[in-house]
Amino acid sequence: MNSRPLLAFPILLVDDEEEILFSTSLIFRTAGFSRVLTCNDSRQVPEILAKEEVALIILDLYMPHVSGYELLKELAGTHPQIPVIVMTAANDIEMAVDCIKAGAFDYFVKPVERSRLLTGAHRALELHQLRSQVSSLSEHLLTDRLQHEEEFAAIITRSPRMRAVFHYLEAVAVTDQPLLINGETGVGKELVANTFHRLSGRPGPFVAVNAAGLDDLMFSDTLFGHTKGAYTGADTPREGLIAKAADGTLFLDELGDLQPSSQLKLLRLLQEQEYYPLGSDSPRRTNARIVVATNRDLKAMIGDGSFRKDLFYRLTTHQVTIPPLRERRDDLPLLLDHFLDEAAAAYKKAKPTPPPELCAYLASYDFPGNLRELRAMIFDAMARHGKGVLSMTSFRAAIGSGRTAAECEPLAFLGALAAETAPAGRMPTLKEAEELLVAHALRLANGNQGIAASYLGISRQALNKRLCRSPQPE
Structure with missing residues (x-):
């Protein structure tokens, strides 16, 4: 149905x-x-x-x-x-x-x-x-079959966690209840929302609005519209986005940025399926499906009084969390290939061959900006690319400057490494510490000496010399 x-x-x-x-x-x-x-x-x-x-x-x-x-x-x-x-x-x-x-x-x-x-x-x-x-959820949980596999083609993944998200979305798309999408910046929440709209089979459009930076007046005017003369400068009446989303889906991003007064208006819209355009005393009804997204911890916001508890419970009838890229590293080869296709088409260049060590190098990075950050890196590398194999220079520059304070604290790292591997009761010698660092870098790089050398801040030739004079890790 x-x-x-x-x-x-x-x-x-x-x-x-x-x-x-x-x-x-x-x-x-x-x-x-x-x-x-x-x-x-x-x-x-x-x-x-x-x-x-x-x-x-x-x-x-x-x-x-x-x-x-x-x-x-x-x-x-x-x-x-x-x-x-x-x-x-x-x-x-x-x-x-x-x-x-x-x-x-x-x-x-x-x-x-x-x-x-x-x-x-x-x-x-x-x-x-x-x-x-319940019947639909049971069917999806007991089998790995998706009824509308083609609708998920735009989401590039082979992650089991993303597959579980797909099953849930397909199961709850048959209802008219709101959906809350949680996830860090750049994980692709709007893409998921658009896919969910297509799964619902609604004949109306998908209309997206970003709530970040909207005060209460702008929020009301954007969503609900206004009548002529509602405020200074309102010379003609205007429909809001909720009216444009009739028979379709309204996607509201950055939910956590809504002001308390705007949260109350959204709650009424969800509960009563009606709203008031600015300057009007007559309510208008809507049949648009509401989908919201946030990268903030709404429960913590309820605790400090900045988010309404009743709105939170009204929105969590259905909710999904999109895992960050660092928790789906197996997707990196697929995403690299996909974004290279996009970048080559955008710059009207032949698609280059990425170096074999690139995926392993990318997998060592946490990507706080997720898919958006990865895509930007690949487009930047493609803009600099001339011919031959794609250079890793721009990737090394971007990832090197993006390390966290903990990653850049060598004394803390050495202490933790020594506690795990050195004999108890004594500090490792300089030779032992060097061997531990080399072995650890090679493990992170999956055995790739070029990437391991970049982690250690030395050339590949210098790493080779150390490996030749030291027993290689098993």
Whole structure:
């Protein structure tokens, strides 16, 4: 079932009285439900269910041919995923209990108040949506098969952790609940959000907005728009991005930068699916799916009072965390090849062959800027490239200047290394310390002497001399 608001789920009304079918159908249609099916012969219900996708059945109890109670018991066995509401003129407590035992979601006595009927239908549809979600999650967790493998083609990875993220996204895309994407800067959160939008099957557009630097007025104007004269300079009315995302997805990046007043407006948008353009007293409704992303620790922000707890819990119905590049180093060869293709096309150059030691050298770096930093490095190297094998000079310059303080503290490093490998109770000799450093550098470089030499700050020839006069590590 495609992702859709509850009002778009199909409802089947079964009653032998045409007047009841007409009036009940009118209640649902005027409430915004777009698909309401009717049936005046209970014998036709199995045939309808075989042809139509139905999310809720509202069933009369006393009908000719097949009674509502018999049909209820049959549906509990053949279509247990579809909630059934019994609506009958029989005010019989014993029958109501029997119906609930037989699998009815609720039992209403005619005539039913409009508000009560609609509330019961909403609750039943939420149950149906939850059952569908659990079933989809179970299928994805028990198998490694993705139903829409092609939708993930833009995300270059072979990481098992990313594969698990894909399964989760595909499973929850069938709902209309918000999605929170966590991850460091540069991991590709917007790319994941765009993929999630395509998985949802929503016909509307994907609209992205970055909340960083938006004060409350700019946030409201950007998302909700304004009426003419709403403020000085508002000479014409303007639609907000939430209106442009109708039937689609609104992606809000840098969520942690929202001001408290803007957080409250976002909470109302999520809870009520409505908003007020600046200068308007009339609310407008939206059916856009909300996806948000952040690189900040929202729980810590709740602790210091800078993020609303109620908004956090409203957003975490579905959430994923995109692992940083340092936790998916197996992706480096794929990403290197992909970004080299991009850079070669951008600079209109032939794609060069990377040196064999480049991937091992990149794997020794933590990439605080993640994919964005790697892509920038490759584009810079490609801009400098002339012909032949791609030079490692620009990579060494970028990574060398990007080491952390801990990486640049040789005394702390030597102390830790000596504690692990030197005999207890004495300091290693200079020769032992040199051997330990050489062995450690070679392990980091996966045996590549050129990279190991760059770690040690010496030439490859100098490293070769040391290896020749010292026993090589096993």
